[in-house]
Amino acid sequence: MLRFTMRRGRSLLDKPLEPIPAPISKVARAMLSDFDEIADKVNDVAAGLSHRFLDLREAGRWSTATLEEIENIGEAEIAFAQAAYHGLTRALRHLGAEEGLVSEVRTAEAYKAAIQSGAAESDRFTLAAALLQEMAQRGVIRDVLPDPEAEEAGLDEPDLARIAILALILWFLAERQGDEGDAEALLLTCCDVARALKADLDDSLEDSTRLRDLIAAYADKI
Amino acid sequence: MSLPVPEVLSETDRPIRRAMRRMRWFKQSFAQQVDAISRASGVDYRIHDDRLAQTFIAWLRAFEAQKPTQSTARRAYTNFASGLMLKQMIQDAPLAVASVPVGSDASNPAYYWPEGYAYVAYCLNVRSAVLAQDFDEALALTPDLSNIRDWWSFKENVTEDPSLAIAFLDLFAGEEPNWASPALFYEKTERLEAWPRGDRSG
Numbered sequence: 561m562l563r564f565t566m567r568r569g570r571s572l573l574d575k576p577l578e579p580i581p582a583p584i585s586k587v588a589r590a591m592l593s594d595f596d597e598i599a600d601k602v603n604d605v606a607a608g609l610s611h612r613f614l615d616l617r618e619a620g621r622w623s624t625a626t627l628e629e630i631e632n633i634g635e636a637e638i639a640f641a642q643a644a645y646h647g648l649t650r651a652l653r654h655l656g657a658e659e660g661l662v663s664e665v666r667t668a669e670a671y672k673a674a675i676q677s678g679a680a681e682s683d684r685f686t687l688a689a690a691l692l693q694e695m696a697q698r699g700v701i702r703d704v705l706p707d708p709e710a711e712e713a714g715l716d717e718p719d720l721a722r723i724a725i726l727a728l729i730l731w732f733l734a735e736r737q738g739d740e741g742d743a744e745a746l747l748l749t750c751c752d753v754a755r756a757l758k759a760d761l762d763d764s765l766e767d768s769t770r771l772r773d774l775i776a777a778y779a780d781k782i
Numbered sequence: 783m784s785l786p787v788p789e790v791l792s793e794t795d796r797p798i799r800r801a802m803r804r805m806r807w808f809k810q811s812f813a814q815q816v817d818a819i820s821r822a823s824g825v826d827y828r829i830h831d832d833r834l835a836q837t838f839i840a841w842l843r844a845f846e847a848q849k850p851t852q853s854t855a856r857r858a859y860t861n862f863a864s865g866l867m868l869k870q871m872i873q874d875a876p877l878a879v880a881s882v883p884v885g886s887d888a889s890n891p892a893y894y895w896p897e898g899y900a901y902v903a904y905c906l907n908v909r910s911a912v913l914a915q916d917f918d919e920a921l922a923l924t925p926d927l928s929n930i931r932d933w934w935s936f937k938e939n940v941t942e943d944p945s946l947a948i949a950f951l952d953l954f955a956g957e958e959p960n961w962a963s964p965a966l967f968y969e970k971t972e973r974l975e976a977w978p979r980g981d982r983s984g
Contacts, residue, residue: 713832737806746806752835753805781842782805 623647624743627684627691627732636675641668647731647747648701651724654751656710660720661703670694685779688729689772695725696765719758726761727754729775734782750782785903786818791911798911799860803845808838815904816877824883825896834876841870850969857917861957862967864909865948869965871901873944891933898937902927905951927954 622630622639623646633639641664648662670691674680679690695701701721710720730750736743754761757778764770790811791798801807812834816827844866850859871877877897886893891902913919932953940947949959960968 748831749806749809749835752831753839755832756835756839778839781803 624736626734626736627688630732631680637668637671640671641665643732644671644695644700644728647728648724650744650747651727651731651751652701652704652720654748655720655723655727655755656707656713656715657720657724658705658707659703660701660705663700663702666698666700667695670698670700673698684733685772685776686768688733688775688779689768692725692729692771692775693765693768696722701725715755722761722765723751723754723758726757726775727751730754730779730782733775733779735780746782753778753782785907786815786822787907788812788814788818788904790814791907798908798915802908802912803842805835805838809834811908812876812904815907816900819892819896819900819903823892823896824886825892826880826882827896827900828878828880830876830878833874837867837870837874837876840874841867844870848967850967852969855967855969857913859967860909860912860916861952861955862948864905864912865951865964867908868901868905868951869940869944869947871905872898872940872947877901889930891928891930894930894933895937898933898940902951902954906955909951909955 622633622643625633625639625643630636630639630643644667645662645664648667649660652660652662671694673694674687674690677690679687699721701724704717704720706715706717706720715723727747727750730753731743731747734746734750736746757774760774761771764774788811790801790807801811809831813829816829819825820827845863848859848862850856875897877900879896882893882896888894892899910920932950936947936950940950945965946961948964949961952959960966
């Protein structure tokens with residue numbers, strides 16, 4: 561009920577946003593994002609996961625893990641959500657998002673769905689493609705506000721979300737050579753490569769085989 | 783004319799022709815090249831990482847598209863691939879000049895066209911490192927690399943047709959340029975060149 565009330569509050573606040581002058585609108589948008597975050601945390605409680613997400617001592621534990629490492633963890637969807645949250649927020653910032661919301665709940669659900677689809681039984685690229693599709697379909701990233709540079713480059717909200725997810729997937733698959741700092745730098749490199757692959761991503765997003773081949777072709781080129 | 787060399791190219795323990803096909807190595811080596819030129823010339827550059835990634839992906843595709851089947855064509859393809867890289871860099875412009883030292887000599891290629899100079903230096907250095915590693919060859923740069931007239935012609939021509947960059951890089955490297963169709967790799971020509979001179983008529 562609390563969750564519904566918060567969502568409802570957001571939809572009510574959504575309406576008068578457009579006529580508000582830009583600076584005020586921006587503040588309102590930030591407030592709405594906070595609402596969504598709280599609503600997601602409530603959702604996390606319902607899913608029995610929030611104590612982990614809200615536990616600062618555990619936050620970031622899996623933040624630079626690879627997909628292979630995550631697969632071998634007991635509650636893999638939680639580790640995946642943590643790592644994805646960490647990666648997506650940084651990727652979005654690098655790609656030119658002034659603000660946005662990443663849902664750990666939807667990310668964990670996307671992971672579970674991809675695993676349940678049986679994609680993991682083929683190969684890691686098939687699983688990666690399934691994860692990308694599930695994350696995109698479930699809207700793990702939302703309320704993205706592109707910065708002026710991204711807008712000038714023709715990148716809108718869905719573009720930034722899709723590119724950030726591809727960057728995250730490439731990062732999960734890329735060979736790690738150094739420490740945590742190198743892993744962060746590698747993520748930014750993955751963002752640049754993912755952005756260069758935007759047209760290919762747009763063409764293959766709905767086709768799991770083509771998407772798998774795209775990921776397979778470039779994962780080891782990072 | 784000596785070109786500043788990126789540090790990673792002096793590492794001989796890993797095959798550069800393979801490392802080149804990984805974005806992180808490409809990014810690191812290019813940044814080192816730009817830094818080395820900047821220290822030598824005083825030109826301040828800015829690298830656009832997104833454009834550099836675009837260059838890398840486009841080059842990788844072009845590289846794979848014409849990769850020869852014959853191992854005898856590998857040396858010639860090394861030259862061609864470095865030209866493809868130069869062409870792509872000129873097209874995507876991953877480098878911008880932030881500032882040039884006051885009073886710099888515009889008849890020096892490093893100041894006449896600082897971005898083009900950095901691209902040429904990088905492509906020649908990578909080419910040289912691969913030839914040294916894989917074919918035990920030292921690249922002899924032609925004196926024309928410092929000839930400003932060649933750079934005038936280079937800049938003017940590649941602005942109109944970037945594929946001519948492939949032929950110009952051959953010229954700078956002291957090889958015979960293919961001006962007619964620079965963007966096409968002829969595997970057959972390489973095999974002919976590999977034969978002793980007397981056999982060509984037969």
